[in-house]
Amino acid sequence: MSASERYARAWEGYWAESKGEPGEPFWDADATLTAAPHTELFAPHVDRTLPVVDLGCGNGTQTRYLAGHFPRAVGVDLSASAVAHARRADRDAVAEFEQLDLADLVGVRRLGDRLGEANVYMRAVLHQSDPADRAPVAAAVALVLGRRGRGFVVEPTAAAKAVLQQVADGPDGPPERLRQVRKHRLRPAEVAPGELPALLGGAGLAILDQGETGLAMSQRHPDGTRVALPAQWFVVAAAGGSRPGG
Template sequence: MSASERYVRAWEGFWAESTGEQGEPFWDADATLTAAPHTALFADHVDRTLPIVDLGCGNGTQTRYLAGQFPRAVGVDLSASAVAHARRADRDAVAEYEQLDLTDLAGVKRLAGRLGEANVYVRAVLHQSDPVDRVPVAAAVALLLGRRGRGFVVEPTAAAKTVLQQVAERPGGPPERLRQVRKHDLRPAEVAAGEVPELLRGAGLEILDEGESDLAMSERHPDGTRVELPARWFVVAAAGSGRAGD
């Protein structure tokens, strides 16, 4: 199968109209607020000699950070325009980028074959996927991990909707970053409670660790504080592949 036509059109339309500049998208906070603390959360579980794949890399903000933490970093995205932005922004070519539909499991297997076992970083991808696409996206994570890889998956919780509603209902209307999300029919925070761990376990993954955190956005509230979405994170591995340090 492949991602729905609506989903492909929405994301390609968004990135085609974007300049690709860091911070322009609503969710594109600096890596020091995102990938850096996330990497620390799964540091005790991960084999840093393995490469890492950033799923849904967008313009590559997080991928470039991850490239400094692992011997090889590959960012993949459904949108060709997003991949083009990521390559342009990576002036020192510290990472690699390629277009990949995560629901195309044959394509995912080809990437896994080239990389070997890898770690995986998934920041707020499942909640943006159409419901029919979430099972294959979780399966893609499992395919890339193999036995030795570890994955970090973080997704907004239902409480994120309240925060997004507050941002949308500001006097004068929603900020431009959020207007772009709505214009292109991107649909945040639509994963039901308990769905993420169910998807992960259904893909043959074991949850090694989990917890709550806030996902930093690039947008700020009128008082200057950063918009943060309540989220839950999971460290995963192939079921039965061993705990941290094994």
């Protein structure tokens, strides 16, 4: 079995055992703490008349928020069980969800052909991707954007590893959310300094804006404060692409 196949099975195993409820996964913080502030960072660069695609949507928490800010929101995920959870949770049918392996660029291109140019939201996907799949995942962002779309990409930095270790070393040991992550071997990969800009540039993407942030998790520390992972964010576009409205 290839590394990519193990990766896909690990995610499907995780979501198949999950109830898919908001806040159940370690990373599934409420959209007011995640997609909402990210959308504010994204807003100056984006054409709101285009659809938005949530790459690696999981149970759809962030996709449903994005659906209120774009004319069409589509969430895609590697795991069929994650997509099923997302559809069940979308009681008002505000978004669309489908299974898609982001490393399958033929499938990604088909999605782009159906939607036309679109914006992209991608939260903490590259660092969890198998190293061999990171360049194709970055290329998937470019394929969905086309010339007019803009992408918001946010990923934990290497410093996140110390925060995760602190959570695991709590007085009662790793919390259940983190135990489930470890059980299914969904280990966050360490991202080397400069790796993310290199991946984005290698996919033909230009960085329009960037910064640092704390990526909110659903888990809290024993003192009640929310776990937040040090992260980098980037707003990207096709190199040489037109400006919104241009």
